[in-house]
Amino acid sequence: MQEQSLIGAFEAPPQDAARAFRAALEALARPGTIHEIKGGQAPAPVSEAAASLLLTLCDPETPLCLMGRHDTPEIRDWIAFQIGAPIVGPESAMFALGTWTALQPITNFLIGTPEYPDRSTTLIVEMEALSQDGATLAGPGIKETATLALPDIEPFQMNHALFPLGVDFYFTAGTQIAGLPRSTRISGTQVLEATEAN
Amino acid sequence: MSDYNFAYLDEQTKRMIRRAILKGIAVPGYQVPFASREMPMPYGWGTGGVQVSAACLCPEDTLKVIDQGADDTTNAVSIRKFFEKTAEIAVTEKTREATVIQTRHRIPEEPLTEGQILVYQVPIPEPLRFLEPRETETRKMHALEEYGLMHVKLYEDIAKHGHIATSYAYPVKVEDRYVMDPSPIPKFDNPKMDMAAIQLFGAGREQRIYAVPPYTKVVSLDFEDHPFDPSKANHPCDLCGAEHTYLDEVIIDDEGGRMFVCSDTDYCAERQAEGHRGRLSPSENIEKAAE
Known part of the structure; x- marks a missing residue:
């Protein structure tokens, strides 16, 4: 085990986790808004936002799936020491971490059951940057419409079509976080719609 | 600490x-x-x-x-x-x-x-618990979006009382x-x-x-011919005079006397501080108002 795995936890766990949770709550309850979340430091390429979210929500009771470049021995060691979450495959994960490309196909993740739609995976999608310039969102948490740059459109629309089943998303970059619950209706940007009409 | x-x-x-x-x-x-x-x-x-x-x-x-x-x-x-x-x-x-x-x-x-x-x-x-006591059944009803039983309950209210009697x-x-x-x-x-x-x-x-x-x-669930009615006691608040707030009924003597006051104490106190007065506001204020 490397020394790197011993550092990067919250400095004041109860207070830092409380602030991080409020950011995560506001992000998921108001899709399209971007919030600051910080305090956790995991080995690269995990962002501070993703590390803080993992420290806030994951523990030995939450099977975690690491995908692509986020599945390294250093990151596994860090999670084993700081969080204790079992590392599993997509078919039994409560949380998953990776870039959008690495997480494909998202249909491999749990979507819950009609009796228990909560038994589904939450995907933490690492992004280059977050921006409110992009797809149009509507639904719970949004007054009229909101916009958020998404890595794709169709998979999110198909996920929403499963409602109340489906997976939920967090997008992380640097110290920023945005949320996209399965309840959000998504339509492409103006530009994309015009192209389709032609 | x-x-x-x-x-x-x-x-x-x-x-x-x-x-x-x-x-x-x-x-x-x-x-x-x-x-x-x-x-x-x-x-x-x-x-x-x-x-x-x-x-x-x-x-x-x-x-x-x-x-x-x-x-x-x-x-x-x-x-x-x-x-x-x-x-x-x-x-x-x-x-x-x-x-x-x-x-x-x-x-x-x-x-x-x-x-x-x-x-x-x-x-x-x-x-649905008072209509169906089994958790296994209510869970299935939510999964299937099967809410007919709730409408039957509201309908029975109308059949019995002439209106939907559920008030909270x-x-x-x-x-x-x-x-x-x-x-x-x-x-x-x-x-x-x-x-x-x-x-x-x-x-x-x-x-x-x-x-x-x-x-x-x-x-709020309702019927086309019995639309939802968010009713309240038909009085103004006796302390702040508000006519748009939810009221508590308070018995004030043993001769059937009663008063209605805002149930939201913070809202009522703020209105009184702004000078709003009701039927039973302290007398010095009523005198002032009469002058």
């Missing part, structure tokens, strides 16, 4: 509750099972709400606690003191100064804003999907549930958490 962990609960418990809250936000109106803990207060005193509040509170928060609209009843005072002691946070009685509001059976009169969280204490989270815990449909118990708030408050604040519901004994995100469609 308090001898308790911040906001009383241990961190693993808070993570479990936080995960349940987020699932509730993602599926509005769906009751998420959670491993409710024993709290240092009896079931029925808001153990569910207290656990949800404990999982949400930040050191910077200002907490308000109301019981049937009042800040100064036993339940409200003891929960406020509990968090003052275990989380060392600021408390207030002013609705607009609070960032987290825990409530027993009322929504404040003043409209809530973005950045505020309203935490409800819920006794029986399952709206009036069932709502959230975002056209789940029928939800809004907790025993008066039906007068139902239309306020489409609001800018985040609404979280905690049922400690029944081990359920559910949520309504901001700006979410919340519709």
Whole structure:
């Protein structure tokens, strides 16, 4: 085990986790808004936002799936020491971490059951940057419409079509976080719609 | 430095509750099972709400606690003191100064804003429970969106009383999907549930958490020929004269005398401070008004 795995936890766990949770709550309850979340430091390429979210929500009771470049021995060691979450495959994960490309196909993740739609995976999608310039969102948490740059459109629309089943998303970059619950209706940007009409 | 962990609960418990809250936000109106803990207060005193509040509170928060609209009843005072002691946070009685509001059976009169969280204490989270006692069956009914039984119940109200006689815990449909118990708030408050604040519901004994995100469609169930009516006592408040607030009826003597006062004490006090007066306001004020 490397020394790197011993550092990067919250400095004041109860207070830092409380602030991080409020950011995560506001992000998921108001899709399209971007919030600051910080305090956790995991080995690269995990962002501070993703590390803080993992420290806030994951523990030995939450099977975690690491995908692509986020599945390294250093990151596994860090999670084993700081969080204790079992590392599993997509078919039994409560949380998953990776870039959008690495997480494909998202249909491999749990979507819950009609009796228990909560038994589904939450995907933490690492992004280059977050921006409110992009797809149009509507639904719970949004007054009229909101916009958020998404890595794709169709998979999110198909996920929403499963409602109340489906997976939920967090997008992380640097110290920023945005949320996209399965309840959000998504339509492409103006530009994309015009192209389709032609 | 308090001898308790911040906001009383241990961190693993808070993570479990936080995960349940987020699932509730993602599926509005769906009751998420959670491993409710024993709290240092009896079931029925808001153990569910207290656990949800404990999982949400930040050191910077200002907490308000109301019981049937009042800040100064036993339940409200003891929960406020509990968090003052275990989380060392600021408390207030002013609705607009609070960032987290825990409530027993009322929504404040003043409209809530973005950045505020309203935490409800819920006794029986399952709206279908008194119609179907088996959890396996009600779970299946929610899964199949089979809510005919609830409409039969409302219809029987009309057949028996001529109108829908349910006056509190009036069932709502959230975002056209789940029928939800809004907790025993008066039906007068139902239309306020489409609001800018985040609404979280905690049922400690029944081990359920559910949520309504901001700006979410919340519709009170009704019939075309018997539309939903958010009624209240047909009087103005006897202390502040308000005609648009929910009122409590108070017996004031043993000869049948009674008065109606705002159930939201903070709202009523603020109106009185602004100079609004009602029928039974202290006499010096009435004299002044007469001059």
